[in-house]
Amino acid sequence: MAREFIYLVPEIIVLATALGVLVLDLVLGAKRKPLILALASVAGLLAAAGFTANLMGQRAIVMADMFVIDSFGLVLKVVILVGAALSVLLAVGFLERPKSHPGEYDFLIVASTLGMMVMTGSNNLLLAFLGIQLTSIPLYILAGFKRNDSKSSEAALKYFLLGVLTAALMLYGMSLLYGLTGTLNLTTIAARLGGIKTNDPVLFLGMVFIIAGFSFKIAAVPFHFWAPDVYEGSPTCVTAFISAVPKIAGFAVLLRLVYTAFPALTPQWTGLMALMAVLTMVTGNIMAIPQKDIKRMLAFSGIAHVGYALIALAVPGQNAMGALVFYLLAYSAMTAGAFTIVVAVGRVSHEHQITSFAGLGTRAPVLAAAMTVFLLSMLGFPLTAGFTGKFLVFSAAIEKHYVWLALIGVINSVISLYYYFGVVRQMYLTPARATTKMQVSGLVWLLIAIALTVTFALGIYPEPVINLTRHLVVLFARF
């Protein structure tokens, strides 16, 4: 029993950090408070990431078979923790304004991160549900964090209502599955489904409802309606967090569910995933074209990227799983980088129209160059992370004879050229409305530098990470 706690040390550290930040918030004076609280949270999150990395390679199942420790989950947990730490740093400038609540903000981010870690490791439908709730509830509050901004409140309301609706659907699916199998444990469900005929419509309905609930978290079509509104209305530093980190956890729990619990239903769910992948890619790319708000544009581009990643879920296998992990890593680096620049530009221009990037090439050349790199990476330009990620996903699809799926992915990448270059055109070819040089804080530069390093490293020399994802990333359950 006591030995099991070794595997839970990262989660315990994150929980202690969350509570510690709340206490620190009470005892600290107002001076430099946001920075100190952020550094405390970052220290806790990075310590947890270190412990998680230290567990790498272990395989265990703890807490009455509820919580799985395997390298698939551990790799993603490290990415989640580092991403959360970076987004805490990104928010420091936002929280330095008077009457903002830095303690609550950092607490909510850390609490949500704990939920994502629970989601990533859960081997039980109850734990997965609680993880999703622990992730979502702080995010609802964070979306409405600008209390006097009615757009922010509206984003929170939409996120909340659609969130609880899909949570109810998911729960109903879980109850059907429980009725059929008499258990909530994913491994046991797989074993018991062996004895049930797999074309049972109730079983299929239950599976679809659960997948729908998880798809909401990754904003896959047709459960994406919240994404553009929430991205636009939330404070930009919250948007940066929502766009990257919870999606990793959502993919983790989705993959674990279908690989562990439903190997008997593989034809059904691969078909479902392929359908969702196509819908998500096409909807995301088409809807991104007419957008005028950069956050909405990036929201739809994020939806399109979820579509590419779903291709990897539609073609089960070790390579596809590695490709998915790699793609999530690349996606979070480039999205976080792009949103960091949106935050930096937004602090000066106080709006988030694509036209507010006009003339950025002369006003802040380095910033514009970095934005161009992130957009090229999203496009899938060679030598960037996005290219390697798409290459791995598409080749995993072709390897399993899903050439048409890869082809749709490539066509969609070409469509995305149009709206990504709309931003580049604004930055370099449209004259600036203001000619002053832009001031960017050192913290923002640090974050951009980290995102750029990851984007280039995964693009120019991806072999170590590819090898890691190919060989080290294994699920606890063999399928």
Added chain:
Amino acid sequence: MVPLQYYIIMSAILFTIGIYGVLARRNAILVLLSVEIMFNAVNINFMAFSAYITPATMVGQIYTIFAVASGAAEIGIGLAIILLIYRGRETVNVDEVNMLKW
């Protein structure tokens, strides 16, 4: 003893009423109430399955306790958000909350 089917049918009816309410009601609080009806339909399902299918283990009943607790937390946040909306624009009609285009 009441057959299991009765519970499942009742829960399905409740769930459908909830979905109808979410789609038809325009008041944010009533939408929230409809979602709660859906949650309770799920709880009935879990309790019934727990009693009839796995009477030896209490998995379904424990699930219900957790679902009720997390549902309460959710409602707390939800009402706070609705209050925030009401303070901002004197209405809780979801059709009028449309500054961000859908």
